[in-house]
Amino acid sequence: MTTVHVPLDDRAYDVRIGPGLLSRAGAEIAHLLKRPRVWIVTEQTVAELHLASLQDGLSVEGISSEALILPPGEGTKSWPFLMQTVEWLLDERVERNDMVIAFGGGVIGDLVGFAAAILRRGVRFVQVPTSLLAQVDSSVGGKTGINAPQGKNLIGAFHQPSLVLADIEVLGTLTQRDFLAGYGEVVKYGGLGDGVFFEWLEVNGPALAAGDMALREEAVRRSVQMKADIVVRDETEQGDRALLNLGHTFGHALEAATGYSDRLLHGEGVAIGCALAFETSARLGLISQESPSRFRAHLAAMGMKKDLSDIPGDLPDTAGLITLMGQDKKVEQGKLRFILARAIGDAFVADDVDMGVVRSVLADALAGR
Numbered sequence: 001m002t003t004v005h006v007p008l009d010d011r012a013y014d015v016r017i018g019p020g021l022l023s024r025a026g027a028e029i030a031h032l033l034k035r036p037r038v039w040i041v042t043e044q045t046v047a048e049l050h051l052a053s054l055q056d057g058l059s060v061e062g063i064s065s066e067a068l069i070l071p072p073g074e075g076t077k078s079w080p081f082l083m084q085t086v087e088w089l090l091d092e093r094v095e096r097n098d099m100v101i102a103f104g105g106g107v108i109g110d111l112v113g114f115a116a117a118i119l120r121r122g123v124r125f126v127q128v129p130t131s132l133l134a135q136v137d138s139s140v141g142g143k144t145g146i147n148a149p150q151g152k153n154l155i156g157a158f159h160q161p162s163l164v165l166a167d168i169e170v171l172g173t174l175t176q177r178d179f180l181a182g183y184g185e186v187v188k189y190g191g192l193g194d195g196v197f198f199e200w201l202e203v204n205g206p207a208l209a210a211g212d213m214a215l216r217e218e219a220v221r222r223s224v225q226m227k228a229d230i231v232v233r234d235e236t237e238q239g240d241r242a243l244l245n246l247g248h249t250f251g252h253a254l255e256a257a258t259g260y261s262d263r264l265l266h267g268e269g270v271a272i273g274c275a276l277a278f279e280t281s282a283r284l285g286l287i288s289q290e291s292p293s294r295f296r297a298h299l300a301a302m303g304m305k306k307d308l309s310d311i312p313g314d315l316p317d318t319a320g321l322i323t324l325m326g327q328d329k330k331v332e333q334g335k336l337r338f339i340l341a342r343a344i345g346d347a348f349v350a351d352d353v354d355m356g357v358v359r360s361v362l363a364d365a366l367a368g369r
C-alpha cells in the first residue's frame with residue numbers, strides 16, 4: 001500500500017493506493033466522519049461487482065451506508081442525474097458535515113464530486129475510483145462536473161475530495177478495452193513529464209496489462225504523483241496544469257468526430273492524440289524523428305489503437321478535424337493551444353503553432369487509413 005499526499009493547504013488530502021482498500025474502507029474513512037454514516041453514489045455495473053465489498057468494509061468499522069445506483073455510461077454525467085443525485089442526498093438529510101462517497105469510474109467521480117460541490121454550498125466527499133482512468137486521472141485534482149448538450153464538461157466546479165481510495169484489485173473486473181483506455185492516460189504522463197517512466201512502461205506495460213498487481217500499483221502511484229505535483233503547482237489551470245492535456249486537443253476532435261461513441265473511448269483518443277502531438281513536434285523540428293514512431297510502437301505493443309487508421313468507420317477530412325479542434329474548451333480568444341514536446345517526457349504549452357504543419361500531420365494520418 002502506498003500513499004500520495006496532495007498538499008493543497010486546507011484542502012490537502014491523501015490518495016491511498018493498493019489492493020484490498022474496499023475491505024479497509026471503514027478504517028480509512030472513519031477519522032473523517034462526524035457520525036458513523038455515509039452516502040454512496042455508484043452505478044449499476046460497479047454496484048453489481050463491488051458494492052457489497054465496500055459496504056462490508058464500512059460496516060466492520062460500524063459505519064452504516066445508503067447507496068444510490070445510477071445507470072452506467074457517459075449519459076449519466078448530465079442534468080437529470082445531477083438532479084436525481086442532489087435530491088436523493090437532500091431526501092436522505094445529508095448535512096454540511098457529512099461525507100458522500102463517489103464509487104465508480106470517471107463518470108461517477110465527476111458527477112458526484114459536482115453534486116457534493118453544490119449541495120448546501122459544499123459537502124465533503126471521498127473518491128473511490130474503480131476504473132484505471134479514474135484512479136490515475138479523474139479522481140485526483142478536484143475537477144468535477146457534467147456534460148451539456150452544447151459540449152463535454154462545460155458545467156462544473158473545482159471541489160477537492162477529502163480522500164481518494166484507489167483499490168488496485170477492483171481493476172481486475174474491467175474489460176481489457178476499458179483497462180487499456182485508462183492506460184492511454186498513464187502513457188500520457190510518461191510522455192508529458194517523465195521519460196524514465198515512459199521507458200519503465202515500455203518494459204513493464206505488457207505485464208501490467210496482463211494483470212500484474214504490483215506493477216499496476218506502481219503505475220498508478222507514479223501517475224498520481226505526477227498529477228498531484230502539477231495540480232499543486234497550478235490548482236485552477238492558469239498555466240502548467242494544461243500540460244495534462246497532452247494529446248487532448250487532437251483526442252477531443254477525434255472523440256467529437258466519432259460522436260463520443262463506442263468507436264473511440266476517451267483514453268484511446270488521448271493515446272492517438274499523444275502520437276499526433278509527437279508527430280507535430282517532430283515536423284516542427286522540436287523532437288527527434290524517431291520519437292513519434294517509438295511512441296506508436298509502444299501503443300502497438302500494448303495492443304492499443306495508435307493511429308487514425310485504427311479508428312473504425314468514416315472520419316471527417318483535415319478541415320473538418322481542424323474545425324472540431326477549434327471547438328475544444330481550451331481555445332482562448334479563438335487560438336488553438338497545443339501541448340508539444342522537446343522529448344518524450346518533456347512537454348510544453350505552445351500557443352503559436354503553425355497550422356500548416358498540423359494540417360499536414362492530419363492529412364498524412366488520414367491518407368494512411
Ligand SMILES: NC(=O)c1ccc[n+]([C@@H]2O[C@H](COP(=O)([O-])OP(=O)(O)OC[C@H]3O[C@@H](n4cnc5c(N)ncnc54)[C@H](O)[C@@H]3O)[C@@H](O)[C@H]2O)c1
Pocket residue numbers: 043045046049072073074077104105106107108110130131132133134137138139140141142143144153170171172173174175178266
Ligand atoms: N475530472 C477530471 O479531471 C477528469 C479527467 C479525465 C477524465 N474525466 C472524465 O472521466 C470520464 C471517463 O471516465 P471512465 O473512463 O472511468 O468512464 P466510466 O466511468 O464510464 O467507466 C468506464 C466503464 O468501465 C466500467 N467500470 C468502471 N469500473 C469498473 C470495474 N471496476 N469493473 C468493471 N467495470 C467497471 C463502467 O461501468 C464503464 O462502462 C469522462 O466523463 C471524462 O470526462 C475527468
Ligand SMILES: [Zn+2]
Pocket residue numbers: 137185248266270
Ligand atoms: Zn483525459
